[in-house]
Amino acid sequence: MKKFQAEIKITLKKGILDVQGKAVENALHAIEFPMLNSLRIGKYVEINVEAENEKIALELVTDACNKLVANPIIEDFKIDIKEVVQ
Amino acid sequence: MKKFQAEIKITLKKGILDVQGKAVENALHAIEFPMLNSLRIGKYVEINVEAENEKIALELVTDACNKLVANPIIEDFKIDIKEVVQ
Numbered sequence: 001m002k003k004f005q006a007e008i009k010i011t012l013k014k015g016i017l018d019v020q021g022k023a024v025e026n027a028l029h030a031i032e033f034p035m036l037n038s039l040r041i042g043k044y045v046e047i048n049v050e051a052e053n054e055k056i057a058l059e060l061v062t063d064a065c066n067k068l069v070a071n072p073i074i075e076d077f078k079i080d081i082k083e084v085v086q
Numbered sequence: 087m088k089k090f091q092a093e094i095k096i097t098l099k100k101g102i103l104d105v106q107g108k109a110v111e112n113a114l115h116a117i118e119f120p121m122l123n124s125l126r127i128g129k130y131v132e133i134n135v136e137a138e139n140e141k142i143a144l145e146l147v148t149d150a151c152n153k154l155v156a157n158p159i160i161e162d163f164k165i166d167i168k169e170v171v172q
Contacts, residue, residue: 009095009130021131024155033150035136044095044130045107050121064119069110 003084004049004057010070010077011042045069048084057081089170090135090143096156096163097128131155134170143167 012018018040025039047064051057061079070077098104104126111125133150137143144167156163 011130027154028150031154033146035146036133036150038134040132042130044097044128046126047122048124060119060121064114064122068113068117
């Protein structure tokens with residue numbers, strides 16, 4: 001079995017209101033950062049995977065995201081996988 | 087002024103207990119994913135920046151992260167900046 005590390009970026013789908021991001025953006029504008037705009041906050045997940053090969057690792061992580069890690073109704077996710085050399 | 091998009095990955099520093107990540111990992115083990123381990127959950131922030139050049143954009147975003155977006159006492163952050171071609 002090989003070891004892989006997956007990085008998952010989970011973002012709200014376009015059109016879903018990001019209240020947390022809007023609050024942080026307003027706070028940035030209120031201090032000294034009016035040039036920062038369109039702030040959106042998502043989740044960043046790191047996870048180690050044991051699998052035969054990279055394809056199977058990616059399938060496992062995609063399955064886990066759809067079932068539990070992300071909410072596919074309102075969120076998109078993007079997975080990057082790299083092998084951990086021991 | 088040019089436009090840039092910054093992607094910020096905010097993770098808990100090593101050694102800080104990630105209770106949310108541990109809860110999700112336990113849930114994954116309880117269903118059908120015992121091969122997924124060491125899950126850690128951070129934040130993923132996308133933000134648009136108006137600045138003269140990439141160096142200034144990076145400085146602005148780093149400053150905003152240290153002051154408001156991240157908590158530098160318990161979190162690390164990593165910023166990727168790319169120019170938005172219009």
